[in-house]
Amino acid sequence: MKQPTLKSFGNSAVLLEWENTISNDIHKDVLRAQTFLKDVLGDQLLEIVPAYASLGLYFNRQVSVDEVKNEIEQLLQQESEAIALEREKIIIPVCYDEVFAPDIQELAEKKNISIDELITLHTQPIYTVYFLGFLPGFPYLGGLDSKLHHPRKSTPRKKVEAGSVGIAGGQTGIYPSDSPGGWNIIGRTPLSLFSVDKEPPTLLKAGDLLQFKSISAKEYESIVKKVRSGDYKIKKEIVHG
């Protein structure tokens, strides 16, 4: 693991920063530090928030940030062994039918490919969930094929439905709740990404791997019913690395 730089972030938070780039290798170090520090810091650590190349650690107010910063520095130096990461790969079913995908045709035309080719390009990669942010449960995903990179819409929609799958710039993402938004919408998943009635409330977490699977409108409806009745079993497997 590469050693991060430590900074105080106000009176009760510490920030760990790695090389300032978006890459799977750097992100793995963020995940390793998260796993390790959560384990060793115990109750004084209230929350730990990963991002692309940094990790925010929020402490309770009794903790002296300077002291805990030194403690973390020493802990990380002792922990030179690679911490094993166990990651879940989750299959997200997506219906790319136009009724759920108001921008798919326009995007395919602009990219000079067929809709089927677009779906193949979108369902082939295994994406990394770098972290959740922006909205509760919203995954920042890495791994979109560069052939599908496309700027966000010039006029955002007032309402994008929960479950909508979109593309903006070099990113693809899923809206966890109804929200205004400017992403190009190319499909919708029947799965619920965020629900306060579940523990944890999100389907995804930082470090998960994710693959989209194309489904028909009929399958979409049937999964919606199963999700509602609690009978849908999310397809996931454990990946080591």
Added chain:
Amino acid sequence: MVEVVHRGMYSTIQDLGRFGYRNLGVPLSGAMDRISATLANRILNNSDEDAVMEITLMGPKLRFQEDAIIAIVGADLHPKVNDESIEMNMMVSISKGDLLSFGKASVGTRAYIAVAGGWQTPLVLGSRSMYNGITEASAMEKGDLLALKEQSKNIHTTQSSLQLDASHFNTRKISVSEGPEWQQLSTSLQQKILKGNFSVSPQSNRMAYRLEGVEDINGSEIITAPVQPGTVQLTPSGDCIVLMRDAQTTGGYSRILQLSEQAICELAQKRGGANVQFELT
């Protein structure tokens, strides 16, 4: 029960925040002015974590359908019971049928109404703080009925009266420490920001306070990274944004400064047009 007869300008239930879910993108939320909220609870010997009602500039009208004991701390919104003025910063007994109402805020922006035992709105992910998409209600509306804990008539308050210094409401100094990207700014830009007289934009809310009036200060975009209440973001177009309690958990603009906990509470009492200056400690 307490009936919301008029919702006021913006009234919500808040506690100290929703901890443990920021890694999932769930904002912290909680009382904007934690110091006032905590004081209101302490006057009633409540726990600091008990939920209070946060009211903004123009208060609500509340009809108590049962006896209750309350305390109001924070901005002076001129509270009245049945048209008679009541004291702030101390315990007040309310009788069944009483109407609690408010005038217009003369000092500060947000006041906190604590009730003995705390407001009993639903706990969602460990907190009663209202937030759109997390709690069923994102603010109080006319006709809402709010549950109280059974009120004990004989509360023993050791601190019958607690008061905040006037400086809590009228200080112009906003105490800050260096943010993660502060050292990336040129010395002249740092000086400009620290010497600048900012004014609070009317477009300020529980998510963020915007500070205006200092020209030619420009930040940059960063790859998205953690932010927290009190983080001061400087955008490439020169917007200076102080994130408040309902802020997102991550952000993509340079984080130049970080407000102290007390400074967040003091800023939360400012309204559009107020002048402020950063003070680096």
